[in-house]
Amino acid sequence: MHTSILNINDDHCVACQVETRLSFKPLMNHLEERIKTEHPIKAQFYRFLLERLYKIDGKDFQISVADVEKHHEIMVLIYTILTPLVANEKEFFWAMSTAVPDKIFFSTDAFYNFYTNHERAKGEPDFDSTTIEKKQVQFIYQLILKKFYNFTSVFRDEKIYTYTDPETSLNRYYAIHADTRFIDIHVKGELPEIDFEQLGAQMHKGTELELLRDALPLTNFRLEGFTIITLTDITMTHAIDNIRSVLVNHTYEQDAYPKIIQSLKTLVGNADVEFGLMPFLTVNDKLVFDSDQCVESVLMDAAKEAGIEDEVLYQMVVDYQKDPKPIFYTNITDEKAMQNPFLRIIRHAGIYSYTLIPIFYNKQLAGILELHSRKELMIDEVLLSKLRGAIPLLAQLFQYGIDAFNAKLDAVLKDKFTSLQPSVQWKFNEVAYNYLRKVNAGEEIAVIDTVTFEDTYPLFGAIDIRNSTIERNMALQDDLKSLLTTLIDTLKIIKEHVELSLVDKLIYDTGEWLIRINDYTNTNDEIMLSSFLNAEVEPLLQHVKASNAITGPAIDAYFNAIKEESGLAYRKRRELEESMQLINTSVSRYLENEQTALQKSYPCYFSKFRTDGVEYDIYIGQSIAPERPFSNLYLKNLRLWQIRSMAEIARLTRKLSKKMHNPLFTTQLIFIHSHPINISFRNDERRFDVEGAYNIRYEIVKKRIDKVLVKGTAERLTQPDKIALVYFNQNEAGEYIQYIQYLQEQGYLNHEVEYLELEELQGVSGLKAIRVGVNYPETI
Known part of the structure; x- marks a missing residue:
């Protein structure tokens, strides 16, 4: 124990502004009250201390700081009473100071050594950039307001002291707590009234001390007694709070990872341990290694330095995903690295110790935490236990990173493309991700790639309102x-x-x-x-x-x-518009419901749009769903559905006609095209379009056949109550004829089948058609 005097504030004497006396009278009053309620054995110890205190020669048992050494035994007894018996003074940061913490006159070895080793030359208390003098003034006013006005919420009791450990170069944090139970305050004269609303307003402005100095001059008060000061190591708690603060403030998109890594190093208290953070980012459920989000991953850096391809690294991580568990490697030698491709990457980066910990968010693997060292270092249970409090926060950090990455993709999709169907969105995701990589790589004019699907089979249908x-x-x-x-x-x-x-x-x-x-x-x-x-x-x-x-x-x-x-002058047009709207809405709803069922069979791109009726394009093929083997069975299934759905739409619109003021009827048209075509998304028009001269011919025919005439007549091909199928050669029609025969047997179509030649269109000749009647149930 030390009775050496430690001057906290040499430059500014707050005690000069307020009268202070080092007195043990408040402690003696406290002990006398405790004796009345304590166990006899403990009360006897209190009496023993009181007997010693009563022998102090001084008014109100006051002594000067310089005379504390003469009362060393009493100081030790006070320490024994006021601290836990199990406290080790070699480790316990405890001290006694003057009423205003100006001079420390008695302290434990731990406190004395801490203070002398970390004076302001080596570390500066973190007092929110204000001076020690201001904090001492706040301390005095806090005591005054609490005793005389029962107001305790102006200033905080606990302060934080920060210093950099010279051995590890890492910050450590200590909470400073002042126990003021043994201070009596005496006022000279009358106490003034305090406007606490005005005080609260001044607090918001940070000018409350000016108001208090005017209302309550320090020269009007006298403090008698002493203050107990304790320091508590809160490094781990503070590091966790720093991580939490990063998450709460949503700074994870900027410099979150470096800040959090620094907090993790503070947690473990070992400068030789480095950290890596890698969220598992995915595009179309496949891992991607985005340089912006994975910049703090030692594994990514090591793989890049070693020239490892993304595919190799991807497969290693995919294998790990199947059985995610902690992995520990210590003393990674060249011999071990030769036997393990993964260790070869790590060792190439000069790392001797490597640990990988899986991080889960809502029971889903969100990423990995890496611990590594360029020295031979044992990462044991003791070290890992220090990280446990941070693991849930890291899981949240990874999820934030994943959400931010997905939001960037969505922003590109919304900016560059139209609303997308799930069947093709995977391709747009890839293109959006490649675009972001170009932007992150610093390309001045990043051009987004064209979304293309090759060798897709097209199906076209049109439901038109007749006349x-x-x-x-x-x-x-x-x-x-x-x-x-x-x-x-x-x-x-x-x-x-x-x-x-x-x-x-x-x-x-x-x-x-x-x-x-x-x-x-x-x-x-x-x-x-x-x-x-x-x-x-x-x-x-x-x-x-x-x-x-x-x-x-x-x-x-x-x-x-x-x-x-x-x-009245718009009645007929309103009635017509309502009838057309009824048809189009009903047909669109039917197609939307059917599309959901079709996608379950095999993914396809299904686009419908309104004219005077409803038209749709369907594209199906291996390129739309690369992960699923494509077969012509799926194409045949779609073609059969196409005819059956046209029959059902004709039945639907016939039934709707009974609800109209002037009944409207629909025609049903299908264009048969057996050869696959290539389609690309046109960013300017935000729709898919065909590519290549031959493919464009398909698009031309599709747009012109809605009003085509039967050859040698003035009769339109499309007629109410019928389905028209347009084709070029008999081979294309053969498959559909089988479907027609099947649907006739099923009762969807009647037996009125016509095989027709069509008039020549501009740039198009040789068109033929099949026209078949729809069979209506008697209830329609």
Whole structure:
């Protein structure tokens, strides 16, 4: 034990601002109270100490710091009473100081050695960049506010002391705790009122001390007693908190790994142990080694230095994934490295000791933690036990990294591509990942690769609303008739109440328009009629309504009629749009449900889009699902489904026609193309398109056959209640004929089968078609 005086604050004397006295009176009062309640044996020990304290010659049992050495035995007795019996003073950081921690006058060997070895020349307390003087002032005001105002939340009791261990060059952290039970505070004069709301506001600004100095000058107080100071090693707790702070602050995308690795080194307290962190990032369920995310992995660095291909490393990690468990290698010699490819990579990097620990997140392997050393080092249970508290946080870190990596891929997909189907998204993932690698490699103009699928078999189908253009024109014509009739009725009512020759002219012009509409309506007529109504009719109606109230109801009836969402002048077009919407929505929903079932058989790309009806493209082939063997059986299954689904769609739309004001009917068209084609995703238009001259011919035919005529006639190939299949040669049609015969037996198709030649299209000749009738159940 030491009675040597340690000056905490030589430069700034806070004690000069407040009167302080080293007194044992507060301790004696405390002991006298404890004797009343303690066990007799312990009380007897307290009495023994009190007897010694009563012999101190001084007012209120006060002594000077310089005279502490004369009372060494009493100091030892105080230490014995106030500390656990099992505390080893060689290891226990404990000391007694003046009431304001200005001078330490008694301390354990551990505290004395710690302080003298780590003075400010070697380490600086981490007091949030404020001076020791400010902390001492805060300490005094904390005591004053607690005793006289019962206010305890202004300042923290515990402070953190940080220093760098010269042996390991690693930081260590100690919590400083001041026990103030044995301090009495005396006030000179009256205590003022304190506005604690204002104090709270000052605390937020960091200017609370200025307010307290004005309200409670330190010269008005006297402190008597002493303070107990203890230091507690919180290095491990602080390191864990640092890791947690990185995660909470979401800095893992920037410099998280270096910070966390430094905290791990602090945890184990050994500068010879290095760490690596490697989350398991995947693209299409395959591991990838992203340089940005795996930059702190010694395994990645060693493999790169050794010239190991990613495929070799990938296979090693895949093998490890099958049986993830801790792996320990100590004293990695050249001889051992020659016998083990994995050790050869590690040894090539100059590493003698290597440990690998699997990290799990929600029971799933999220990555690995690496411990390695360039010295012969035993990584034992004691060292690993220090890391246990960090393992759950590392699991969270890895998951954050995985989520961040996936978010980057998703951002590229959304920016560069359209909404993707799962069957082809794997390819877009690969392209997005390659694009990110180019960006990370620093390419000034990183170009994203083209997504291409080779040798895919196309299937095209179109469900069209029959005569949709004619139906639109008829609906428009009927609506315009209703509009003009309503307008004539309105103008006649106005004529009864207003003497204007212009009204007669408008009635005449409207009648002329009604005759014109009955004959034919084209776009030019619509424009001219709209100009007539807006420029001539509406201004007159507005003026008449404002000047002659009796005409108001008739004029309002006209304006209500021309409201698009509810007016009589749009009724037929609304009914037609509702009917078309009903068909398209129902057909789209049917195809979406069917697509889900088709994908279970074999992945395919299924794209549908709306015209006046619904069209779809399907592509299937080995390149779309490289991991699954492709067979023509899957293609045949799709072709059979294509005809059956067309029959079911025809039945569906026939049933829907009963719910329409003017029944609409659909035609069903299939284009047969037996040869595989290549398709590529066009980034500018965000859709797939065919490649190559021959393949483009397929696209041309597909776009022109919807209105093709039967050769030598004016008859359209596509007809309601029928399915039309267009092809080039008989070999292509043979397979479909078998499907037609099967579906006839199943009751989907009737026996009306036609084999037709089609007229030549621009740039296309030799087209043929099969047309077969749909069999409707009696309930439809």
